[in-house]
Structure formats: C-alpha cells, structure tokens
Amino acid sequence: MAQQQFDHAKFLNTLTSRPGVYRMIGEQEKVLYVGKAKNLKKRVSSYFTRSLNRRIQIMVSQIIEIEIIVTHTEAEALILENQLIKSLKPKYNILLRDDKSYPYIHLSSDQDYPALSFRRGARKGKGRYFGPYPSAGSTRETLQLLQKLFPVRQCEESFYRNRSRACLQYQIKRCSGPCVGLVSEQDYALDVEHAVMFLEGKTNLVVDELVKQMESASQKLEFELAARYRDQIKSLQRIQERQYVSGESGDLDIVAIAKRGNSACIQVFYIRSGRNLGNKSFYPTVPQGDSEESVLRAFITQYYLDKPLPNEIIINTALEERALLEAVFTEQAKRRIRIGKKVRGERARWLKMAAGNAKLALQSRLNAQSNMEQRLQSLQQALDLAAIPERMECFDISHTRGELTVGSCVVFNQEGPLKSDYRRFNIENITPGDDYAAMGQVLERRYRRVKKGEVPLPDLLFVDGGRGQLASVNDCLQDLGVSGLILVGVAKGVDRKAGMEQLFLLGRNSPIILPADSPALHLIQQIRDEAHRFAITAHRQRRQKSRKRSVLEDIPGIGAKRRQRLMKQFGGLQALSRAGVEDLARVEGISKGLAEQIYQALHDKT
Incomplete structure (x- = not known):
C-alpha cells in the first residue's frame, strides 16, 4: 500500500511547528490534497494519530510523500493554499469550478x-x-x-x-x-x-x-x-x-449554502450601493464527508481572494476561521471587511431568501441528476452496452450554402453537459457544402488530440446522420488509428419529426427505433440538439464577424493607420470603392503599387 511507502513517523520528527501549507502527494506525483495550518506539525500529525472518516483514511493510504511550504503567518498560508488549490485542483479538496472573471x-x-x-x-x-x-x-x-x-x-x-x-x-x-x-x-x-x-x-x-x-x-x-x-x-x-433595497446603502454580498450528501449549492446575492444586482448559483465539487462549514469556508476563500470585495459578507453558516478571513480580506482590500451571520431586519429577510433559493436550486439539480441517471441506464439497455457510458461526444456541421463552415463537438458526462470540454472548428480548404469532408476535418483535428492524450477518449460518439455519415466517420477514425469507442448514427427518420429518430450502429443491418417516451431517446435528442445549437451559434458568430470585417484588413501593407486615413479621406467604404487608382495614390502613405492592390481587392470583393 502507498502508506507503507511513506514513513510518516520519520517525517513528523523533522516537521516544523510554524505556519504553512502542506501538499499530500500520491502515485505519479499527483497532488491528492492541499491544506494550510497554523501549526504544521500539529495539523499534519492529526492525519496519522487520530480516528479519521473513511474518505480521509483512503486519502492517507495513498500518500507517498508530503511537501511543505513554511510561511510567516497563517494569513499567508491561507492565500497560498487558495492559489495551489486553484492551480493543482487536488482530488480530495473542495473545488469551485466556476471561476470566471467578473463583468x-x-x-x-x-x-x-x-x-x-x-x-x-x-x-x-x-x-x-x-x-x-x-x-x-x-x-x-x-x-x-x-x-x-x-x-x-x-x-x-x-x-x-x-x-x-x-x-x-x-x-x-x-x-x-x-x-x-x-x-x-x-x-x-x-x-x-x-x-x-x-x-x-x-x-x-x-x-x-x-x-x-x-x-x-x-x-x-x-x-x-x-x-x-x-x-x-x-x-x-x-x-x-x-x-432599491430598503434600509441598505452600502455594498454587501449575501452568501447562503444548502448541502445534501455530497452535493452543495451556494447562492450569492449581490447588493451594490443599495441596489440588488441579482444572484448567482455555484455548485462546488464536494468530497465525501465534508461539513457545511468546511464547504462554505473553501468557497469564500477561493471565490473572494484576489478579487474585488464588498464591504460586508453575510453568511448563513458560522465559520470557525471568520476572524482569519476578515483579516486577510481587510489586508487585500485595504479597508475593513466584515463577515457576519447574526443579522436583523432587512438583512435577515435577504439571508432567508438566499438560503431558500439555495435549497430550491440544490433540489432542482439533484432531480436533474436523478433524471440523468435514469436516462443513462435506459441508454445502456437500449444500445446493449456493457456499462453505463461515462463520456459521450456528438459532432455537427453548420454552414450557409457552404459558406464559412463550422464544426461543433459537445461533450456529456454522467452529470449532463460538460461545457468546459465543448469545442468548435472553423473548416477550411474543402468543397463548399461537402459535409463529409467537413466532418472528416473535424474528426482529424479532434482525435489527433485524443491520440496525444490531451483529451480523454469517449465511450460513445453520436453522429447526426444515417448509415452514410456513420460509415464515413468510421473510415476517418480507422485512418487515425482510433478504436475502442461505439459509434451511433442518429437519423431523423422518414418524416424528420422528433420522436421518430432511427439509431444506426456499425455491423447492425436494421436501425433501432425507440419509443417516443423512452428516457434513452430523450437523452440522445438532447445531445444531438445541443451539438446542433452549438454549431449554429458558432457559424452565426463567424458569419457576423466576417460581415463586420473590412476588405482592407486582408491587404498586405494596410495597417490600422492607413485604413483610418483612407476612410477619412473618402468618407466610407462605398466611396472608397468608387475611387480610381490615381485617387487612391494621392492619399498620404499609399504608393501606386499599393493603390493598385487596394483597387483590385475592392473590385474583386464586389
């Protein structure tokens, strides 16, 4: 076992009692857990000397090495812990995945x-x-x-x-x-x-x-x-x-947590200058056995460190480290930041509302997960799979009469859409309207990354199309040397109506037709429609960008300043297109040769 490889007694004998951060390392130098401590010796010793819950026991059994970083204060340790958790994403830490920057x-x-x-x-x-x-x-x-x-x-x-x-x-x-x-x-x-x-x-x-x-x-x-x-x-x-929020005049966030089992939802209500700017839900990844208090502490640390802070944060669960967090946030913001739980009047009403919203959002998410489990089990039975698929991908192609073709790849796991793994592909150098060639280019670009180990191989690959599209995809994957995944073609059926889809599998002569109320069919429709939506959105964005792009931007030697000079001289692109070579050459910085290039480009475009 990994624990036998790590001599914790010898390690603890030399461990300092100063504050700092510890990293528990497992096989292949993978970081299992990152923690901070006011007293490193005392905190790390607790993992080996006291009764632990099952999750911690499993983690400790995998330790091969423990690395430490000594800091001057516990506040420094808290900041460093947050940075390491965000960069390393350890398996046994509570992780806040939604870490987009504020608008x-x-x-x-x-x-x-x-x-x-x-x-x-x-x-x-x-x-x-x-x-x-x-x-x-x-x-x-x-x-x-x-x-x-x-x-x-x-x-x-x-x-x-x-x-x-x-x-x-x-x-x-x-x-x-x-x-x-x-x-x-x-x-x-x-x-x-x-x-x-x-x-x-x-x-x-x-x-x-x-x-x-x-x-x-x-x-x-x-x-x-x-x-x-x-x-x-x-x-x-x-x-x-x-x-306007009656009775409030400052900046504050109301943070409420609801937890059930290993699932948690945190609602944040934003009040700025006495106005309610709305709320947002967060669903952190919670390891088994963590308490409500530890989840909320991890969320507040990861969410607010290195970000703008309100004057006050109101929470619905008491935090043991409230004073430490207040001190760190106050130092960060260069002004007094308060974290409180006991509130009255209007604040108590808003805190109650945030807690209620957190419970409702968590219940809705749990219901969706339960529905997803049912759909996956139904899909396993419908396609006669050996196990419930853990990762599914679907590809689609979108264009307007062959123009600006875009391919999309959407990914679903056992929790639903995995949007962080969605990808879009701008297709070039194919015959306009050739969907087979477009799909081949998308698959080649996607699965070369799979071969390199940059992207995990899915269990199921859905293709929007029938036998012809399925055979083409299979040929592409064979040329790439990709094997071990199940291909499913999703055709819309004779009348092209929802609920009449036909599922084609390689080596099977007749298509599978599922009942309209089948949970498996609903999941397949959701995945296919999501790929279609993502492809259309990407195509529209590309088309809109091309419409806004000036033809002058594609001419070598025409930079921003020369474009601006031309537009000011002629008053717009329409007047510019009517100008002759001699007129263009009169503009400062435009030579006769460059004027001919501009004239040619404008008239080729029209």
Missing part, C-alpha cells in the same frame, strides 16, 4: 467624450469600473437602462472616430451625437456625471439635480428640454422603486 461597466477617461462599455477580465484600461455584476446579462441590462436615461455613448472607439454623420442611436435618442459635434462638452459631461451618480447608487441626488434643471428650463421657456428632464425623473423613480 464590469467601464467608463473611459482618456477622451473628451468618455464612453460606457461592458468589460470582463483584467481591469487595465484607464477610467472607472463599476460592479462587479453577477452575470453578463445583468451588466448589459444596466447598460441598456443607462442608454435610455443618459445619452452617453456606448460605441467602440474605432466606430466613434470614423463617423461622418450621427448613427441610429442618435436618431432614437439614446446618444447625444458627440462623434459629429451635436452636443457640447459641458452638456455631455453633465450626462456622464449623472450616469456615474446612478451607478454609485446616488439616484436620489440625480433626481434632485434633474428637478432643479427641469424647473430652470421651464422658467426659461425651454419646454422641450424640461420635458426631457421630466421623463428622466420618471424613469429613475420607476427603476428606484424596483431595485
């Missing part, structure tokens, strides 16, 4: 007419950032509200710099037209100031200011301007009624 609203500061925009990721651009928001949807919804309330531009800088006349946003009164000088810097700055106040939660102050401006405009008999201020005030009051 923000960005207000630029390096232009005369600043712009509002959606931002995700590193906050490198100059200006102010407002948020974070729980989702991209809530961020864009706020931007849409701002556009209706305050006509601050939200266009890209390249679009803004190359306008010769106001765009549609000006026509529908959602932008004041700074690109063509239709608003003074002073008036625009006032709209920006009001937008900032709104984002800071100072809606009452904005309303008060607008009331004063409305009265002033009325006295000056500027009734159209007064009516605009009146409409802004009404809109702001409606928004305030819907979003």
Whole structure:
C-alpha cells in the first residue's frame, strides 16, 4: 500500500511547528490534497494519530510523500493554499469550478467624450469600473437602462472616430451625437456625471439635480428640454422603486449554502450601493464527508481572494476561521471587511431568501441528476452496452450554402453537459457544402488530440446522420488509428419529426427505433440538439464577424493607420470603392503599387 511507502513517523520528527501549507502527494506525483495550518506539525500529525472518516483514511493510504511550504503567518498560508488549490485542483479538496472573471461597466477617461462599455477580465484600461455584476446579462441590462436615461455613448472607439454623420442611436435618442459635434462638452459631461451618480447608487441626488434643471428650463421657456428632464425623473423613480433595497446603502454580498450528501449549492446575492444586482448559483465539487462549514469556508476563500470585495459578507453558516478571513480580506482590500451571520431586519429577510433559493436550486439539480441517471441506464439497455457510458461526444456541421463552415463537438458526462470540454472548428480548404469532408476535418483535428492524450477518449460518439455519415466517420477514425469507442448514427427518420429518430450502429443491418417516451431517446435528442445549437451559434458568430470585417484588413501593407486615413479621406467604404487608382495614390502613405492592390481587392470583393 502507498502508506507503507511513506514513513510518516520519520517525517513528523523533522516537521516544523510554524505556519504553512502542506501538499499530500500520491502515485505519479499527483497532488491528492492541499491544506494550510497554523501549526504544521500539529495539523499534519492529526492525519496519522487520530480516528479519521473513511474518505480521509483512503486519502492517507495513498500518500507517498508530503511537501511543505513554511510561511510567516497563517494569513499567508491561507492565500497560498487558495492559489495551489486553484492551480493543482487536488482530488480530495473542495473545488469551485466556476471561476470566471467578473463583468464590469467601464467608463473611459482618456477622451473628451468618455464612453460606457461592458468589460470582463483584467481591469487595465484607464477610467472607472463599476460592479462587479453577477452575470453578463445583468451588466448589459444596466447598460441598456443607462442608454435610455443618459445619452452617453456606448460605441467602440474605432466606430466613434470614423463617423461622418450621427448613427441610429442618435436618431432614437439614446446618444447625444458627440462623434459629429451635436452636443457640447459641458452638456455631455453633465450626462456622464449623472450616469456615474446612478451607478454609485446616488439616484436620489440625480433626481434632485434633474428637478432643479427641469424647473430652470421651464422658467426659461425651454419646454422641450424640461420635458426631457421630466421623463428622466420618471424613469429613475420607476427603476428606484424596483431595485432599491430598503434600509441598505452600502455594498454587501449575501452568501447562503444548502448541502445534501455530497452535493452543495451556494447562492450569492449581490447588493451594490443599495441596489440588488441579482444572484448567482455555484455548485462546488464536494468530497465525501465534508461539513457545511468546511464547504462554505473553501468557497469564500477561493471565490473572494484576489478579487474585488464588498464591504460586508453575510453568511448563513458560522465559520470557525471568520476572524482569519476578515483579516486577510481587510489586508487585500485595504479597508475593513466584515463577515457576519447574526443579522436583523432587512438583512435577515435577504439571508432567508438566499438560503431558500439555495435549497430550491440544490433540489432542482439533484432531480436533474436523478433524471440523468435514469436516462443513462435506459441508454445502456437500449444500445446493449456493457456499462453505463461515462463520456459521450456528438459532432455537427453548420454552414450557409457552404459558406464559412463550422464544426461543433459537445461533450456529456454522467452529470449532463460538460461545457468546459465543448469545442468548435472553423473548416477550411474543402468543397463548399461537402459535409463529409467537413466532418472528416473535424474528426482529424479532434482525435489527433485524443491520440496525444490531451483529451480523454469517449465511450460513445453520436453522429447526426444515417448509415452514410456513420460509415464515413468510421473510415476517418480507422485512418487515425482510433478504436475502442461505439459509434451511433442518429437519423431523423422518414418524416424528420422528433420522436421518430432511427439509431444506426456499425455491423447492425436494421436501425433501432425507440419509443417516443423512452428516457434513452430523450437523452440522445438532447445531445444531438445541443451539438446542433452549438454549431449554429458558432457559424452565426463567424458569419457576423466576417460581415463586420473590412476588405482592407486582408491587404498586405494596410495597417490600422492607413485604413483610418483612407476612410477619412473618402468618407466610407462605398466611396472608397468608387475611387480610381490615381485617387487612391494621392492619399498620404499609399504608393501606386499599393493603390493598385487596394483597387483590385475592392473590385474583386464586389
């Protein structure tokens, strides 16, 4: 056994009592567990000297080596533990898989007419950032509200710099037209100031200011301007009624956990400047036997370290390390951060709501998992499989009359869709509309990675099509030397109606036709439809990107500055396409040879 290979007594004799982080290493140098300790000797010794639950016993039996990192303080150990868990993803740690960066609203500061925009990721651009928001949807919804309330531009800088006349946003009164000088810097700055106040939660102050401006405009008999201020005030009051959290004025997160067995759901409600920005559910991977308190501690550590923090975090389960977390977060944020459980009034109501939402979300997920288990068992019986499949893949092809062909690969495991493993493939160098060649290219690119060990081999591979598509896929896999997976062709049947699908397997003469209410058929339909949806989405995105791309970008020697110069000189692509070679050559930086290339490219395109 692995435990016999590790002499824990000898190791403990030399172990320090200082704070630090320990890593338990198993076979093939795989990290089993990462932990932190105020006293390394005391904490690591506990794994070998006291009665442990079954999960910990199994983990300890696999230890071959323990590595330690000594830190100055327990707070440093906590931060390092979090970094190692995120990078190493040990098997026996609680893991928070959803670790996407927060979405923000960005207000630029390096232009005369600043712009509002959606931002995700590193906050490198100059200006102010407002948020974070729980989702991209809530961020864009706020931007849409701002556009209706305050006509601050939200266009890209390249679009803004190359306008010769106001765009549609000006026509529908959602932008004041700074690109063509239709608003003074002073008036625009006032709209920006009001937008900032709104984002800071100072809606009452904005309303008060607008009331004063409305009265002033009325006295000056500027009734159209007064009516605009009146409409802004009404809109702001409606928004305030819907979003304001009574009794709250600061930034806080409400974090509630619900746990059942080895499944847990954590709900986070975001309150910023007294406004409810929405909520988000998280489902961390929970090893067997971990308590509610340990799951919540791991979540808060992984979720908030190295990220922007609210002033207060309200939780529904007491944490033994609350004081340590508060100290670490306070140091990180350079301001006092509080973590509390005992709350009253409005906060207690919101905490109760978050806990209720966590329970409902967890129950819904458990029901879905139970349904998934039933579908997998039915699929095993329907296809006469030796075991329940652990990983399934499905491929689909999407194009518009052969243009910009895209292939998709979706992956399902025993819990459902595994979206982190989805892949899309831009197909090149095939005859337009040749789906067999497109599928062959997708399979070659995908399964070369499988052969290299970069991607696990699925148990089942579904193909949207009948015998012909199935045979083509089989030939491709044989050429690649890939074996050991079961191929299933999913044809829509004679009438191409849902519920009438025919399943084709290699070596079987007649198709399998499952009843319309079969759980196995429902799972196959879900996988196929997901592959279809993912392929269509990818194709539309590629098509939209190609429509926006300028033909000038494909001409060697034409960079951003020359493109900008050409567009300013001729006022747009349409006028540019009407220009002759001599006209193009008059533009600064454009030689006669380059002008001929531009002319040729524009006329080949048209």
